[in-house]
Every structure is written in structure tokens, then in C-alpha cells.
Amino acid sequence: MTDAKHTSPRRRRSWAEPYKIKVVEPLKMTTRAEREEAIAQAGYNTFLLRSEDVYIDLLTDSGTAAMSDYQWAGMMLGDEAYAGSKNFYNLEENIQKYYGYRYIVPTHQGRGAENILSQILIKPGDYIPGNMYFTTTRLHQELAGGTFVDVIIDEAHNAQSLHPFKGNIDLQKLTDLIERVGAERIPYISVAGTVNMAGGQPISMANLREVHRLAQTHGIRIILDATRAVENAYFIQQREEDYRNQAIATILHEFCSYTDGCTMSGKKDALVNIGGWLALNDENLYEEARNLIVIYEGLHTYGGMAGRDMEAMARGIEESVKDDHIRARVGQVEYLGQKLLDWGIPIVVPIGGHAIYLDAKRFLPQIPQEEFPAQRLAAELYVEAGIRAMERGIVSAGRSKETGDNYHPELELVRLTIPRRVYTQAHMDLTAEAVEEVYYNRDRLRGLKMIYEPKYLRFFQARFELL
Numbered sequence: 001m002t003d004a005k006h007t008s009p010r011r012r013r014s015w016a017e018p019y020k021i022k023v024v025e026p027l028k029m030t031t032r033a034e035r036e037e038a039i040a041q042a043g044y045n046t047f048l049l050r051s052e053d054v055y056i057d058l059l060t061d062s063g064t065a066a067m068s069d070y071q072w073a074g075m076m077l078g079d080e081a082y083a084g085s086k087n088f089y090n091l092e093e094n095i096q097k098y099y100g101y102r103y104i105v106p107t108h109q110g111r112g113a114e115n116i117l118s119q120i121l122i123k124p125g126d127y128i129p130g131n132m133y134f135t136t137t138r139l140h141q142e143l144a145g146g147t148f149v150d151v152i153i154d155e156a157h158n159a160q161s162l163h164p165f166k167g168n169i170d171l172q173k174l175t176d177l178i179e180r181v182g183a184e185r186i187p188y189i190s191v192a193g194t195v196n197m198a199g200g201q202p203i204s205m206a207n208l209r210e211v212h213r214l215a216q217t218h219g220i221r222i223i224l225d226a227t228r229a230v231e232n233a234y235f236i237q238q239r240e241e242d243y244r245n246q247a248i249a250t251i252l253h254e255f256c257s258y259t260d261g262c263t264m265s266g267k268k269d270a271l272v273n274i275g276g277w278l279a280l281n282d283e284n285l286y287e288e289a290r291n292l293i294v295i296y297e298g299l300h301t302y303g304g305m306a307g308r309d310m311e312a313m314a315r316g317i318e319e320s321v322k323d324d325h326i327r328a329r330v331g332q333v334e335y336l337g338q339k340l341l342d343w344g345i346p347i348v349v350p351i352g353g354h355a356i357y358l359d360a361k362r363f364l365p366q367i368p369q370e371e372f373p374a375q376r377l378a379a380e381l382y383v384e385a386g387i388r389a390m391e392r393g394i395v396s397a398g399r400s401k402e403t404g405d406n407y408h409p410e411l412e413l414v415r416l417t418i419p420r421r422v423y424t425q426a427h428m429d430l431t432a433e434a435v436e437e438v439y440y441n442r443d444r445l446r447g448l449k450m451i452y453e454p455k456y457l458r459f460f461q462a463r464f465e466l467l
């Protein structure tokens with residue numbers, strides 16, 4: 001007999017956090033009228049709100065993690081020497097140990113590494129295939145004279161496809177590109193794990209291994225965007241048969257071994273508020289990176305970070321690869337997503353690693369994409385309950401560098417991004433309730449008009465008016 005009463009409690013054990021709370025940060029409560037005023041002043045762009053006017057901040061998981069006492073203790077051991085800080089060597093050692101790359105160049109955050117990498121590897125006229133674009137990554141590739149080509153599987157562009165690895169690369173699309181432009185015009189394949197713009201979706205180990213094999217045949221490098229590679233490793237453990245019994249750290253190491261280097265925003269997986277790195281296995285490329293780093297970031301033993309920041313990141317890496325940590329981290333995201341699915345709210349499935357993505361096309365079908373449905377939905381969530389989310393649709397996609405026309409991405413999404421170790425289950429419940437309320441009242445929402453458009457990465461600073 002297996003009715004609920006007789007089920008072993010062990011089988012029901014949930015994802016509860018493997019830590020307890022030692023310090024809290026009070027939040028300001030606002031009225032609806034105050035929020036209406038604040039979002040209008042912010043030009044209906046959640047990036048332009050003041051954080052003190054936000055109740056639950058789900059704008060991003062970048063630099064928003066709560067550090068542990070072990071990390072804070074490390075901050076007191078900051079060696080703030082200009083050159084040769086011991087914290088750099090601790091950081092270097094941990095990156096080599098857990099990610100497996102040979103040479104490490106610290107940077108102030110991910111895009112610092114993307115800048116250096118793009119300058120070193122890309123020549124005007126080159127093509128860079130990748131598993132869906134990321135805003136900063138593509139811009140650096142374009143500024144260096146390259147053209148990004150999306151070679152992700154088609155399922156990634158379909159919010160409702162249940163493919164377990166929507167971050168996978170379509171080997172046929174990649175082969176076609178190599179045949180069309182020639183391997184010598186492809187400086188590297190840009191692989192992200194997980195894929196942020198697709199909904200935090202993972203790439204499988206099997207797929208990366210295949211991409212590696214193909215790349216080797218043509219002598220093309222693979223550079224990983226390792227920003228959320230630990231979360232990717234968790235999905236490999238959960239969904240890929242051969243990895244079910246392997247530790248996250250082991251999976252991460254193998255995953256990186258199929259690539260020639262990585263750019264990293266330490267502000268995500270590595271549990272710090274600032275920091276990043278560029279890692280490379282090729283000594284000559286490392287030499288070039290060391291030359292550029294002193295122009296853009298700082299000396300090669302600090303790269304824009306204080307010694308204490310490097311120590312916090314070295315320790316954050318150790319914590320990030322613990323199985324208990326990552327299970328609870330993704331578990332919390334899944335908890336929120338499952339609740340929304342149970343209530344019939346349209347979200348991207350499968351639920352991703354760092355965020356829930358509301359499908360604005362199905363949420364607000366009455367608003368055409370040119371009137372920015374996702375931007376409108378994000379603004380409304382803020383007005384409803386002081387929850388700050390982020391548009392990931394036509395505003396984020398920007399314009400084609402060739403024609404200047406707006407891209408029209410298939411995915412028109414609002415991202416509810418969960419910071420690591422910051423919010424409680426009750427915050428997730430309240431978030432779900434607020435989304436449900438907006439969904440209930442969705443018919444009365446109209447679109448927006450863009451009244452200010454910055455030249456680069458427009459979503460950060462664009463302004464809108466209600467239509």
C-alpha cells in the first residue's frame with residue numbers, strides 16, 4: 001500500500017536551503033500610488049527604478065547573491081598589494097582546480113573578459129557561431145568586426161517545447177556555416193551553458209562533446225561562457241543518464257575540458273557581488289590577453305578587482321560546486337515555476353536554472369511585439385507588488401548591425417531572476433500571487449511607445465510612454 005500516509009517521509013524530502021540566515025536587510029514597503037509614480041518616472045523601464053523602491057528584486061541574479069560567513073571572513077584577508085596579491089593566487093588555484101583551465105586573467109566582470117577575448121580572436125569579416133546570442137557577448141563580437149550566427153537547436157526558440165537540453169547546438173547548422181564561410185573565418189564557437197536568453201536552458205554533455213569533435217576536425221576553438229556552468233552541470237546530473245551518480249564538481253570539470261577557454265561573470269555562479277575572469281589553455285593567447293588586460297582592466301594579478309573581492313570569489317567557487325548548494329538553488333527556481341505552471345500561467349518550459357520566464361506573447365496576446373508586451377508586463381508587475389523583473393524580448397534584442405532594423409525575436413519574455421541565497425519561500429509565494437493577479441487583469445493592459453533609444457544595449461536605459 002502506498003497511500004500518502006504510508007509513504008516514507010524520506011521520499012518527500014524537499015530542496016530546503018543548506019544554510020541559515022545570520023544577517024537580514026530590511027525592505028521598504030510602498031503603496032500602489034507610489035509605485036505608479038516611480039515606474040512612470042523610470043520611463044517604464046525597470047532598470048531605471050531606484051532599488052530602494054523595490055520590494056522583491058528579481059531584476060537579475062548578477063552580483064546579487066548573499067555571501068556566506070566563509071566568504072566574508074575571506075574579505076578580511078584581502079591582500080591589497082598592487083601586484084602579486086595572494087588572493088589572486090588563491091583564485092587562480094581554484095579556477096584551475098574546478099574549471100580545469102591552464103591560464104587565468106582576472107577581470108572586473110564578464111564583459112571585461114568578453115572585450116579582451118573578442119579583441120584577441122576576432123578579425124573584421126569573421127563569423128562567430130553560438131547557442132543563441134547574449135547581449136554583451138554579441139556586442140563585443142560585433143565591435144571587433146565579427147558577425148554572430150545563431151546555431152542553437154530550433155526548440156530553443158519555442159517557449160513551449162519540452163526538450164530537456166534546449167541549449168544544444170544544431171550540428172547541421174554549424175556544419176552548414178563552416179561550409180559556407182570556411183573554418184578560417186570562424187575564430188571560435190561561442191558556447192554558453194546555461195543559455196540565458198533561451199530561458200536558462202542547459203546544453204548536454206553529449207552535445208558539447210559532439211561540438212568538440214566537429215570543431216577539432218576543422219581546427220576551430222570553442223570558448224565557453226561559463227557564467228552559469230555550475231547550474232548547467234546540475235541539469236546534466238539530473239537529466240543525462242551517465243551523469244546521475246557523478247558529483248557536480250566532476251561534471252563541471254569534464255564539461256570545461258571540451259572547450260579551449262572561457263569568459264566568466266563571477267557575479268552569478270561564483271556567488272560574489274563583483275568579479276570575473278578570462279581563462280585560456282593556449283599560452284600564446286594568454287600572452288596576448290596579458291598585454292590587453294593592463295590597458296582595460298588593471299594588472300594581470302587583479303584585473304579590476306580588490307584583493308578581498310578575489311578572495312570572496314575564490315571561496316565562492318568552492319561553495320558553488322557543492323551538490324547541496326546547487327540543488328537548493330535550482331530547487332527554489334523550480335518551486336516558483338511549478339507554482340505558476342499549476343496556476344496556468346504561461347511560462348517558458350522546462351523551468352530553467354536561474355529564472356522563470358513569463359511568456360509575454362501568450363500572457364498579453366492583445367499587444368503586438370512593436371508595442372513591447374514584455375516591457376509592459378514587467379512594469380505592471382512592479383506596480384502590482386513592487387516586484388522588479390526584466391524585459392527579454394524585442395527591446396533586449398536591439399537592431400541588426402547591417403540593416404539597422406529591429407530584430408523580432410521569437411521569444412518575448414519577462415525574466416523573474418532569482419538571486420542566490422537571498423529570498424525565502426514566502427517571497428516566492430508572494431511573487432507567484434502577484435503574477436497571478438496581473439494575469440487575472442491582463443485584458444486591460446495596452447502597449448508602450450519608445451521615446452528614448454540609446455545606441456548600445458538599449459534595454460538598459462531606454463524610456464517609454466503608455467499608449
Ligand SMILES: Cc1ncc(COP(=O)(O)O)c(C=O)c1O
Nearest residue numbers: 109110111134136196225227265
Ligand atoms: C550569459 C552571460 N554572459 C555574460 C554576461 C556578462 O557578464 P557581466 O554582467 O558580469 O559583465 C552575463 C551577464 O551580464 C550573462 O548572463
Ligand SMILES: N[C@@H](Cc1ccc(O)cc1)C(=O)O
Nearest residue numbers: 059060061062135136196396
Ligand atoms: N548578466 C546579467 C546582467 C545583464 C543583464 C542584461 C543584459 O542584457 C546584460 C547583462 C543578467 O543576465 O542578468
